[in-house]
Amino acid sequence: MATTESKRQQRFASVIQQDLADIFQREGSAWAPDTLVTVTRVRVTPDLAIARIYLSLFNAKNKQLTIANIKSHAGEIRYKLGARIKNQARIVPQLEFFIDDTNEYVEHMDKLFEKISKEPRQED
Incomplete structure (x- = not known):
């Protein structure tokens, strides 16, 4: 089943991505x-009720622990996002975080x- 996102979904996702990137840059260390x-x-x-956010975690000592901590703060992160997108969106989507x-x-x-390229070739 091929799912293609509407232009509206893509635009909204792009807004969320930019705002969340800024939020993580400024406050992510928390x-x-x-x-x-x-x-x-x-x-x-x-x-537009759920946003699935994919995060790359560079330099994380324990990625599972880090993503769990981010997920535990999803409400706070959603609130911060809501403050930024309130003029562009009727609802602030639930945030689901993934590595x-x-x-x-x-x-x-x-x-x-x-590794494969360094192995000696075998004759047929």
Whole structure:
């Protein structure tokens, strides 16, 4: 089932992504100490009620603990977001946070391919 986002969803997701990036840049150390938090992607449900936020956590000692701490502050983060988007949106969506491990996956695959390329070739 291919889901394509409407222009409205994409625009709203973009606004949320920019505002959350700013919030994390300014205040993120409260929820993720010594961690660089990057908002890599935001997906919004068609009714705009739920925003799924994908975060890249750089330098986090324990990513699961860090994301759990961010999730525990979702209400506070949503409130801060609401203060910023109140003129652009009727509702402030529920925020769901996820770790975006795309970079780790890419690095892992690169290492695997590098390892494979160094192995001696076998004749058929």
